[in-house]
Amino acid sequence: MVNKQYDAAILGCGVLGLTIAQELTQKGLKVALVGKDLPEDIHSTGFASPWAGASFHSFATNSAEQRRDTHTFKEFERLAREIPELCERRPYRYFRREKDVGEDPWWADLMFDYRHLKTSEIPAPFAQGVTFEAYTLNTPLYLQHLGNWLRSHNVPIIRERVSSLNEMYDLPSIGKVNLVINASGLGARSLIGVEDSLVHPAKGQTILVEAPDVKTCMGVEGKHPIPNQSVYIIPRPGPANHVILGGCYIKDDWSTNINKDVADQILKDCYEVCPDLDNKNGKGGIEDIKIVSHNVGLRPAREGGLRCELEHRFIGDNEKNALLPAKGKGNGGKRKVGVVHAYGIGGAGYQSSLGIAKEVSGLVDQWLEGDGKGNRKAKL
Known part of the structure; x- marks a missing residue:
């Protein structure tokens, strides 16, 4: 029987999706991860995370990027001390x-x-x-470490390909959720409901x-x-x-x-x-x-860098988009849902990952505290 009590579903199992899942789990939220490539797929070219260096050499150009990199750098100090084969x-x-x-x-x-x-x-x-x-990471091992940590904390990591954002709100493997974290990387360019041409x-x-x-x-x-x-x-x-x-x-x-x-x-x-x-x-x-x-x-x-924002939207059975798969049109009537976008980081994924996860966590809090009410949009 599918558990219907997830606080959020996360789309994307690259370093951002995994790190966000860990951050939310540590604060007591129940999440599930979905991706066509999983942390153990270290030879896949379907996502960038296994192929990164990854050194810490910031190219942040604004205060938000500097804040993310600074937070991640300080967190890497703990990781290097605890698991030196991952971070040194x-x-x-x-x-x-x-x-x-x-x-x-x-x-x-x-x-x-x-x-x-x-x-x-x-x-x-x-x-x-x-x-x-500064620090360097063993990226393939780090991805698997994050995956193992999440699974040991009962976070499901599900291999599934979705073509629309709407599908994420009612996947059979997860059940109904009202909040999605969109960490789909390059997929955000073609994901129906996002279709970001800047990616x-x-x-x-x-x-x-x-x-x-x-x-x-x-x-x-x-x-x-x-x-x-x-x-x-x-x-x-x-x-x-x-x-x-x-x-x-x-x-x-x-x-x-x-x-x-x-x-x-x-x-x-x-x-x-x-x-x-x-x-x-x-x-x-x-x-x-x-x-x-x-x-x-x-x-x-x-173009313009990372998109990190909370968006309020509606889904339901009155959906008119003919391109949507049947499972993305909803079968429970129109309802208000939220999505926290976290994609477009380019080559800074690892050195910004923990800082981005912290920002996403704040946006998730905002959604949960407001229970998805209102039509405002919060952007970091």
Whole structure:
């Protein structure tokens, strides 16, 4: 018999959906998760979460984004202490070719031991550099950790594909709910009832390598001479000695095919920054890098950034949209429902995840306290 007492149903089992589910469960709410890709599907290209680096290198541009990243950073401190194979504090070094680097970023005071590198610490051909300590995640293991935690707290994670937002309010596997959390990522572009044309993919390509001697995150700041290309090196926590090399950011590219030219450039750029990738103390060459896999993920980006807001809406059997599946038209009469949207984070999903979950939790409180009454819209 289906339990009909869920406070909310969450659409999307990427890092945002899972983190939101954990946040709401910890505060005593009863939720269920639905997605076509689940946390254990670490080889699926259907969602971006398994393919992220993931380092903590904020590119927040406004106070809301900075608030989310700051909250997540502080929470990662606890995670690194409790489960170091998932999250590890480590040194970072970022270089620039330009001599004039301008002002320090907003997050300089947030990081541990942020400072400018001495000239003797900067390898050729770079002119400037900074160092600090922050966190990295083992993203496939972290997704499975979140999934296991939720299941151990009796949160169902259901594999189901839905084509309309309305379907989420009365799924046979969950029962009737009046609140949905829309963490559908790229799916928000085509999900009937949302159809957000601002949502678009930002293709990323990386290479997973084995490099036991590489324990420092590295990267190159500033504009790359090749459009859409960037340089970053992210050692993953855990005993496998895996390191992520990247990368690229190609807007509106839906292809999940490996681009050989991009891969060649990644190897060239990363080896220039970190010769120790060759496992021969820098005395070998690019050909000595031990490649584990080539990876492609589609970041769920959105023009204008994350959509995080509470929307009041109506569903019911008077629905006129001919495109809606029968189960999305409702069979219990017209009723007022709510949806908290949480999608469009692009490449900042992990480093913003806990901050976003906190904001979503506040919007859920607003819905529950108001019992869905009124037609106001609250936006963060």
